[in-house]
Amino acid sequence: MAESVGVGTHGAEDAHGHEHHEASFFQKYLWSTDHKMIAMQYMFTGMFMALIGGFFAYTFRMQLAFPGMEVPFWGMVTPAEYNALITNHGAIMIFWVAMPVLIAAFGNFLIPLMIGCDDMVFPKINRLSYQIFLISVIVLLASFVVENGGFGGAWTMYPPLSAKHEYSLTTLGSSLFVIAVALEFVAFLLGGINFVTTAMNSRAPGMRLYDIPIVVWMIVIASILFMASVGPLIAGAIMLFMDQNLGTHFFDPNAGGDPILWQHLFWFFGHPEVYVVLLPAVGITAEIITVFARKKLFAYRTVLYTTFATGVLSFTVWAHHQFIAGIDPRMAHIFTITTLLISIPIAEMMFVFIATLYGGDIRLNTPMLWALAFIAEFLIGGVTGIFLGASGADIYFHDTYFVLAHFHYTFFPIAIIGVYAGVTFWYPKMFGKMMNDTLGKIHFWGTIIPFNCIFIPLFVLGAAGQHRRIYDFTHFPELAQYQDVRVFATVSLVIMLLFQFVFIYNFFASLKKGKDAGPNPWKSNTLEWTTESPPGHGNWKELPTVYRGPYEYQTPGRDEDYWPQNVPS
């Protein structure tokens, strides 16, 4: 029975009485229903896709810096290839890296462990969700190698370009792209239902709503946002696929369709999606900051309320992506107001984290560095977003490199910094070993500094009027002069990518050489640290009971500075 096997089955033989039996490799690693193993599957798939996405970024940045020259490991970049590269870089980094790692991997690993139960409520659905996700990965990879190459119409897939093969010139690629995205949505719908139900129903006895760790709240709210926003796009994806292959005209203006409809269908999902990936990263930051500042989270409830506010508001702002895309100018006023309103809960969330540091006892281990970097860098992404949310300013900035730099200052902290923070923090729990802190810090600085060197210049280029998705700017007399800025950004990117190998080495070397972590290396309060690392099947010998909130650090009248949730007072 596949259910009874998973990571580190050893040491948990008699966990509520399954007799232990040696499982085949296939059962143990590929067909497992254990939430921890599925989390690992999601995490490694996501990291593999991150390598592909990073390589794409390297390729098209090289093309931009040295147009028309052979790119090492790739060759000449044709315009068609360039479009396919940027399209799939964006799609991969959001749908196949940020989503699987932040939501699925951490969600699967943390929710049962943090709310104190033995598994997800529907292990088999959980497995199915990963398998569908894997198929979507395969379909996407297949789309690169089919005739005419991968889809090159931007990850937003605006028709008619995406709808008609004679426009996109990628006959099979665009259809496979749509199928891959749709499958990915189905996978995360199944996963999301699982997360939400688990967190709602399976909490350990004694755990009230305000005793749930923030990261669990965040992943659950993110899953709900995803569920509520993706519906129209699933319908839209079906319509687009039929336009591509079955000769319908949903988005074809010459036969009574409307391309703007797709833009609305897409962004009605596309904007909440930003918060779907943001919230888990924020939650991870909250956990890490409280642990390493040895400090109670400042105003737990305020964080929750601001999150709810963000979630609701995020459904009312989507058309700020379309200000000059031909929507009625009067609509722009409404969406400007809502967009600027959403800056308030997000700002407050950041204030809360900064306030949490006050009066702390801050230790700067690698996870803490990542978490602090998340706040510092995300602030830049947040404030530059105001320029784009304000309709008047967006007239100039829309679709320039300013936009590009802005959302990389949001998505990089989310998808890269947030993930590294989470991985370095929970690595001891996942594998029972400590990562090398020195290598971790080298990797940290080697990533953060080049990252800023890549994207600060791109803000400047955007202000200078350079538009996105153009494979060679030397054609444009007003833009050719900035070539050396592009070279600088590209070189920084290469340096940053090289430093990632430090992490990969550290990750795998620590599996062997790392010193044993023990159950609670960070002296943390939350439940996952109360079982052995890595947790066996069933997570606990007997499931814990909760007596207090997750952030009781420095509680007066105790000699240790922390107070685990499961310790009776």
Added chain:
Amino acid sequence: MSDSAAAAHAHHDDSHYWKIWAILCALLVVSVIGPLFEIRVITLITAFGVAIVKAYMVAKNFMHLNIEKQYVIYLLLTMLVFVFLFFAAVAPDVMKWEGDNWVKPYVAQESSAPAHH
């Protein structure tokens, strides 16, 4: 799995559901008869107004939302609100033929279907 729903079902016998079903069928008749008058208002009321009533009755009595936890109702309503929000914000662009500083030159749907000629 005994739960609130199970407990509350006790005082329902099957005839209750047959009654609901009979009402639904009657409503169905109304919703097909109404439009035959070819009067727009009556069509709208009978077709869509009745549809809403039918949906309400099915949800209340067959899906047992009447005895389900309140938050489920709010959950489903929230989803509906999002759908209406979507409609309200998209209609000005997709449904209208012209707006501030833009027009769609009217493309009548010449259809390959015989209904036209």
Added chain:
Amino acid sequence: MIERYLIQASSYAGDIDGIIILIGWLVGIWFLISEGVFFWLIWKFRHRDGHKGEYITGEEKHQKRWITIPHALVLVCDVFIIVGAVRVWYDVKQYLPEPDAEVRIIGQQWAWSFVTPGPDGELGTADDIKTVDELVTEVGKTYVYHLEARDVLHDFSVPVFRLKQDAIPGRVITGWWKATEMGEFDIQCAEICGIGHGLMFGRIHVKSPEDYAAWVRENSPVASLAAVTAR
């Protein structure tokens, strides 16, 4: 800050740069304050032996003040930004001035074609001048454009004018500009439109009244026809 890179060549370029600078100041101050406090706290409360952290719930009123007051101030700044943005947007996109001249702009994969009025100054007459990738206009005149697309989405963008508008197949979108500087500037396509997107650039020539009149005389199809018959 934009004019350091690009001149302001249209009547509303200044307004758009203005709102950008307003936002720049407001968010800039917020950004510096928060990052400053952030790093100061990290340094001030770094781990030292014998120093213990404090127990602060952040739930009491006098503690919450530290986030609710900034929160209110952010709201105030937002109001300023909204008002400014909405006013600029109204002038540029919603309100349409009396045109001195009209042009048709048609985007297709992967070129811009322009129809400018001929000697009679009327659009849609026999003497209209059709050009490709080269838009010739007159300085100081209010131009109203009618933007169309033949196949896929395009975006007519003239950075020096701070002008940008998507072209949607099946729609005619109207807008305006009034050039204030003479010269020759970039037109970029700002919406991905297929493999030729990177090559879909044009030039806009803003000429003095005399030069423009001369150009019209040379290029009007009717005029040239007259010249032929005269010979």
Added chain:
Amino acid sequence: MRPIANTRSAAGIPTGRLAVWWVVASEIVIFGGLLASYIMQRLAHPEWADQAAVTDWRIGGFNTLVLLSSSLSAVLAHQAAERGNGKRAANLLYVTCGGALTFIMVKAYEWTMEISHGFTLQSNTFWSFYYTAAGIHALHVIAGAIIMLIVAADAKKNLELHRVELIGIYWHFVDIVWIFLFPLLYIAK
């Protein structure tokens, strides 16, 4: 075997039913997005009325009746399951599946007629929406029927009786979707 997590119920609703409500919630937005798109296009294109006139309200009405009745048998099956009468529950579920089968057969006949008269997916956007919306709904009917057969097979042996209610809730939702599709596609002229 079922994890302990699955047997807890902190939210006051059995896990299975809670999950089904979330499924219904996400389905609402999927169909909502599709129908919203259809309605705005429909209002924008009055000339679609003479296309809509072609659809046969008698067939649509009959199918509505079929689905309403199958909903009844589904809820009766739930009642039987509540009373622990698995045999009766299973039989009523088979009746419901019969309803699903009838629905699909009628639809197949209807579509054959329409296609043979030249109203195909490509005819115009009304027909595209007609086949898309009804098609997606039909897929839900088929999926529901298949799951129902599995549930019924268990229920016959008095196993997993709570699942009878779960599939019932899903089935009523599919019914409700059709209740709205019927006037949208058949009646409104």
